[in-house]
Amino acid sequence: MMEREEEKEVVGVSVLHGGMIITMDEEQRVYRDGGIVVEHDKIKAIGQSADILAEFSDVADSIVDLSGHILLPGFINTHVHSSQQMARGIADDVDLMTWLHERIWPYESNMSEQDSYLSTLLCGIELIHSGVTCFAEAGGQHVSGMARAVGLLGLRACLTQSTMDSGHGLPPSWATRTTHQCIQSQKDNYHKYHNTAQGRIRIWFAIRQIMNSTPRLLIQTRDAATQLNTGIHMHVAEIPHENQLVMDVHKIDHGTVTYLDR
Ligand SMILES: [Zn+2]
Structure with a gap:
């Protein structure tokens, strides 16, 4: 029951930008000023902050400034x-x-x-x-x-x-x-x-x-x-x-x- 209530609060599309993103993907990509788009519980796009903001700001339900933070997999x-x-x-x-x-x-x-x-x-x-x-x-x-x-x-x-x-x-x-x-x-x-x-x-x-x-x-x-x-x-x-x-x-x-x- 609690999980369902929490799911309702999940924002549709979130854009996070301005942080260091350590992807740990196969190419070991690291973005010093990175942006990431999350749709529901899935990562939809990842790249340079400027590119991500330009492409996804219009459709974002929330935009979060990650300046001074590092984002990496759990x-x-x-x-x-x-x-x-x-x-x-x-x-x-x-x-x-x-x-x-x-x-x-x-x-x-x-x-x-x-x-x-x-x-x-x-x-x-x-x-x-x-x-x-x-x-x-x-x-x-x-x-x-x-x-x-x-x-x-x-x-x-x-x-x-x-x-x-x-x-x-x-x-x-x-x-x-x-x-x-x-x-x-x-x-x-x-x-x-x-x-x-x-x-x-x-x-x-x-x-x-x-x-x-x-x-x-x-x-x-x-x-x-x-x-x-x-x-x-x-x-x-x-x-x-x-x-x-x-x-x-x-x-x-x-x-x-x-x-x-x-
Ligand atoms: Zn032990």
Whole structure:
């Protein structure tokens, strides 16, 4: 409903001029004094300010002076923990394992669906403020809540559910999850939310980290993502301890990357 109301306010033809435009197109064109014409939600023309103003001023519903501004395509943030937006300050200045086991996982495992929604909403507002138009979630809690927020925010997102099926440090509510449940719940999320929000939401699979994954989870995640033609988001080789553990447990010469490559 809100999106419809917002759509009504979109001006038909907007002319923006006088700014530096970095197109990032195939020719890497940059206009130091550039103009751009936007019709509804599509870019219709781009060029030198003088040319754009001469050709489109008469048909413009709004003309915006961008002097002193730089215009460029939206950024893509490739690693975001939208769940942790509301956790700022609870885990400063501690090593990774303390951070995960004693601070972040107890916090994340107690999040409600509404918490996921609100946290993603706040996170998304900050992303938009930073010029981000698309983000990859590194492993959040309630995908339904995240999807609701992304729908409202207007961002594009590859959403994932934090997934672990073994290992140390898991809060009680996570420790009982079987490999099958981990895979099935992500497949369910895929079928419910993939390509929703006018196609802005993609559902990927997630592996939180190798220290909390059975080999079975790794293989089944790969197979499920391949079958559904979607992506996987995983933390890899975050700290030396992780690589050493992988070398010791799996009897290989190098760390996580080498192990996954096998
Ligand atoms: Zn991360």
